[in-house]
Amino acid sequence: MLWVLEDMFAKSVGILGRSQQIWSAIILTDPGGYPIRHTRRKERKMKKDKWIKRWKINGSNGNTWTVAIDKDGNYGCSCPIWKFKRKECHHILQVKQNGGSEIKYRDARPGNVGEVTIKGNLVLYPLVPIGGSFSTHLAATIIYDLQRSNVRPEYIKDYKDRMFKGNSFKAINDYILEHGRIIYTEFEKGQGWTNPVFTFHKT
Numbered sequence: 001m002l003w004v005l006e007d008m009f010a011k012s013v014g015i016l017g018r019s020q021q022i023w024s025a026i027i028l029t030d031p032g033g034y035p036i037r038h039t040r041r042k043e044r045k046m047k048k049d050k051w052i053k054r055w056k057i058n059g060s061n062g063n064t065w066t067v068a069i070d071k072d073g074n075y076g077c078s079c080p081i082w083k084f085k086r087k088e089c090h091h092i093l094q095v096k097q098n099g100g101s102e103i104k105y106r107d108a109r110p111g112n113v114g115e116v117t118i119k120g121n122l123v124l125y126p127l128v129p130i131g132g133s134f135s136t137h138l139a140a141t142i143i144y145d146l147q148r149s150n151v152r153p154e155y156i157k158d159y160k161d162r163m164f165k166g167n168s169f170k171a172i173n174d175y176i177l178e179h180g181r182i183i184y185t186e187f188e189k190g191q192g193w194t195n196p197v198f199t200f201h202k203t
């Protein structure tokens with residue numbers, strides 16, 4: 001399914017010069033000034049995550065496992081011993097003995113930002129224009145950045161499923177690592193964020 005991204009990328013490079021005009025046109029035709037999907041339909045209700053706390057545990061072999069606890073005090077782990085045998089593994093034991101570092105996930109929502117921006121416990125991300133020549137690349141960048149910002153996994157998955165039905169996280173991340181991120185660099189009053197540019201993923 002990566003061809004969808006590749007195709008969009010080719011288009012966005014080809015007409016990046018024109019994208020400013022297209023972008024402006026999209027904004028001007030939208031009465032709310034927000035040329036995005038989110039304002040046009042209600043956010044779908046998030047599936048409730050049964051786990052209320054998570055910890056990172058470094059296993060032997062260099063693996064990292066996630067131990068979690070639910071509201072009833074039941075533990076789970078991402079390792080095979082718990083996953084397939086539902087047995088208390090030594091990662092869970094370690095957490096019970098105050099081991100591991102707790103993972104603090106952040107919530108996310110669309111905001112008035114040019115790129116994914118961390119604001120304390122909250123992560124804001126830009127709105128993706130419908131049909132913009134760079135929309136696919138922008139959405140892929142947002143998904144990549146939400147992961148780096150420690151946003152709750154179920155939120156990112158929900159967002160990804162809306163933006164890219166068939167693409168895996170790996171495909172999206174590989175794409176960004178190869179082609180770079182795309183971010184808005186200018187904010188114009190009455191226009192919103194403009195001037196999308198490519199930037200390397202490390203910045």
Ligand SMILES: [Zn+2]
Pocket residue numbers: 065077078079080081082089090091092
């Ligand atoms: Zn385990």
